[in-house]
Amino acid sequence: MTLVDQVLEGDRRAAARLISLLENDGREAQRALSELYAHTGRAHIVGVTGASGTGKSTLVAELAKEYRRRGQTVGIVSVDPTSPFSGGALLGDRIRMQELTKDTAVFMRSMATRGNLGGLARATGDAVKVLDAFGKQVIFVETVGAGQGEVEIAKNAHTVVVVEAPGLGDDIQAIKAGLLEIADLFVVNKADREGADRSVSALEAMLDLDSRQNRWRPPVLKTVALHGQGIAAVADALQSHLDYLRASGQYQTRERGRAEAELRALLARELLSDLMRRVPSAKFAAMVDAMAARQIDAHTAVRRLIAGG
Amino acid sequence: MTLVDQVLEGDRRAAARLISLLENDGREAQRALSELYAHTGRAHIVGVTGASGTGKSTLVAELAKEYRRRGQTVGIVSVDPTSPFSGGALLGDRIRMQELTKDTAVFMRSMATRGNLGGLARATGDAVKVLDAFGKQVIFVETVGAGQGEVEIAKNAHTVVVVEAPGLGDDIQAIKAGLLEIADLFVVNKADREGADRSVSALEAMLDLDSRQNRWRPPVLKTVALHGQGIAAVADALQSHLDYLRASGQYQTRERGRAEAELRALLARELLSDLMRRVPSAKFAAMVDAMAARQIDAHTAVRRLIAGG
Numbered sequence: 001m002t003l004v005d006q007v008l009e010g011d012r013r014a015a016a017r018l019i020s021l022l023e024n025d026g027r028e029a030q031r032a033l034s035e036l037y038a039h040t041g042r043a044h045i046v047g048v049t050g051a052s053g054t055g056k057s058t059l060v061a062e063l064a065k066e067y068r069r070r071g072q073t074v075g076i077v078s079v080d081p082t083s084p085f086s087g088g089a090l091l092g093d094r095i096r097m098q099e100l101t102k103d104t105a106v107f108m109r110s111m112a113t114r115g116n117l118g119g120l121a122r123a124t125g126d127a128v129k130v131l132d133a134f135g136k137q138v139i140f141v142e143t144v145g146a147g148q149g150e151v152e153i154a155k156n157a158h159t160v161v162v163v164e165a166p167g168l169g170d171d172i173q174a175i176k177a178g179l180l181e182i183a184d185l186f187v188v189n190k191a192d193r194e195g196a197d198r199s200v201s202a203l204e205a206m207l208d209l210d211s212r213q214n215r216w217r218p219p220v221l222k223t224v225a226l227h228g229q230g231i232a233a234v235a236d237a238l239q240s241h242l243d244y245l246r247a248s249g250q251y252q253t254r255e256r257g258r259a260e261a262e263l264r265a266l267l268a269r270e271l272l273s274d275l276m277r278r279v280p281s282a283k284f285a286a287m288v289d290a291m292a293a294r295q296i297d298a299h300t301a302v303r304r305l306i307a308g309g
Numbered sequence: 310m311t312l313v314d315q316v317l318e319g320d321r322r323a324a325a326r327l328i329s330l331l332e333n334d335g336r337e338a339q340r341a342l343s344e345l346y347a348h349t350g351r352a353h354i355v356g357v358t359g360a361s362g363t364g365k366s367t368l369v370a371e372l373a374k375e376y377r378r379r380g381q382t383v384g385i386v387s388v389d390p391t392s393p394f395s396g397g398a399l400l401g402d403r404i405r406m407q408e409l410t411k412d413t414a415v416f417m418r419s420m421a422t423r424g425n426l427g428g429l430a431r432a433t434g435d436a437v438k439v440l441d442a443f444g445k446q447v448i449f450v451e452t453v454g455a456g457q458g459e460v461e462i463a464k465n466a467h468t469v470v471v472v473e474a475p476g477l478g479d480d481i482q483a484i485k486a487g488l489l490e491i492a493d494l495f496v497v498n499k500a501d502r503e504g505a506d507r508s509v510s511a512l513e514a515m516l517d518l519d520s521r522q523n524r525w526r527p528p529v530l531k532t533v534a535l536h537g538q539g540i541a542a543v544a545d546a547l548q549s550h551l552d553y554l555r556a557s558g559q560y561q562t563r564e565r566g567r568a569e570a571e572l573r574a575l576l577a578r579e580l581l582s583d584l585m586r587r588v589p590s591a592k593f594a595a596m597v598d599a600m601a602a603r604q605i606d607a608h609t610a611v612r613r614l615i616a617g618g
Contacts, residue, residue, distance in 0.1 A: 038604075301572055
């Protein structure tokens with residue numbers, strides 16, 4: 001039985017192995033993913049992003065339990081190296097995770113964050129596709145919200161949740177960092193802390209300023225994920241957003257946008273590989289040397305390689 | 310007189326205009342940059358990365374003043390939307406910046422962080438090249454350290470400074486986030502706070518574990534940038550690292566590595582543009598539709614477009 005068949009039959013170890021192979025960017029793994037692609041497109045992909053200290057891993061864990069109570073299967077992909085899902089867990093976190101680990105309907109995976117960002121974004125997208133084909137009905141992608149790269153990864157989701165916490169002093173930073181534009185839902189977690197209502201008001205005030213018409217207005221919800229408070233309301237809001245995407249036709253628009261971005265990225269990569277196979281490596285090395293010595297600039301080098309390659 | 314000539318003659322407004330044109334990715338601006346390229350390669354490029362709250366902008370401002378006292382000209386490129394260099398300044402910051410703003414030997418520039426990461430990394434690299442050709446002897450590139458994308462940007466520097474502060478509770482996060490591998494120098498800023506020595510010990514302990522032989526061991530320095538304390542020692546360490554890079558041949562290795570990465574990225578981009586000009590847009594759109602409908606996967610679409618394009 002092929003790895004693809006094993007994944008489609010629900011073999012957890014096969015799914016885990018395929019994701020590892022994809023992380024290492026193996027050709028065979030890419031072929032397997034091509035075969036699985038027809039079986040994707042069914043999961044609700046939810047990006048969850050926020051700074052460390054906002055408790056977003058706890059929120060994801062509690063949401064996973066809520067979805068399980070509602071009879072849905074869950075995938076979790078973590079791109080945060082400090083997340084408990086990545087093994088960087090305090091004891092309390094680990095106990096909370098154990099409950100999920102024992103549930104075979106939940107699949108957790110953390111992505112290695114070594115290597116370059118393009119590779120990380122691609123591997124994360126690949127892992128989501130595997131879990132989608134594997135039959136997970138909702139897939140959470142957890143990222144640290146501070147970086148542009150993480151925003152890129154979150155953009156691949158159907159629904160983006162931005163998590164804040166009172167007293168971190170960076171409500172406005174999140175907004176300035178461009179998260180306002182990608183958020184479909186704001187969660188002020190640790191809402192039992194002082195300043196939670198102020199955080200909510202600040203976010204609502206920013207949303208009031210948003211002049212885009214006829215669009216989904218992101219709800220701002222309060223949770224205390226550590227005590228399971230407010231979680232059901234978040235799950236409801238996620239479902240409402242999915243319903244909105246479908247009814248408004250934006251679901252289709254997002255799917256097309258994602259497909260186009262993926263196609264362009266893979267095209268660029270394959271065209272480059274093709275050219276690199278044709279160009280003698282000594283010629284390429286000489287071009288790089290000339291660039292390092294400032295004898296030639298990148299545009300000139302590119303023209304020569306494309307013309308002569 | 311062309312924009313290139315104006316920049317080479319030291320016209321600040323011309324340099325600022327060229328960077329803006331490059332941010333918008335104009336063809337003409339790219340041609341101007343090609344002409345300037347021969348005049349680059351002289352500046353010491355210093356990446357400064359760290360979470361918000363570490364005071365890295367204040368550190369950069371104080372380092373800029375120190376380099377001025379040493380008779381060097383300074384460029385500052387900020388990729389942090391919350392940095393005072395980007396206008397997001399508290400009053401105290403603004404007063405500190407004013408001193409720099411009045412000094413025409415200092416050129417400050419913040420990059421717009423909208424748009425995609427690839428574009429941001431490219432525009433930042435372009436801005437550094439302009440300031441290098443413009444004659445700035447040291448160029449600081451300030452990024453928020455939390456994201457993989459920022460790490461990518463910092464990698465383009467000759468010397469990478471990772472800034473921490475005691476009590477933020479994320480010493481270990483910085484280490485886990487892969488910053489240990491790219492740091493050439495650690496600065497524990499706000500060292501008058503409790504826990505500074507603990508932060509230093511934690512970093513030194515991590516460095517002790519690093520088994521790579523015959524390499525530069527990143528010094529761990531304490532500063533109180535707000536009061537100008539420890540700044541001269543950081544400037545000295547930056548100079549030592551530059552001397553080390555030159556003496557060990559790594560300067561040349563880094564320059565080659567950067568040239569190669571730039572060449573590959575531009576090649577991929579140009580090859581994609583060439584193909585997109587040849588492929589009828591209706592055909593491309595149909596391919597994207599088929600992908601969104603899961604009738605075809607990206608690898609198959611790529612093969613068909615390259616074969617038939």
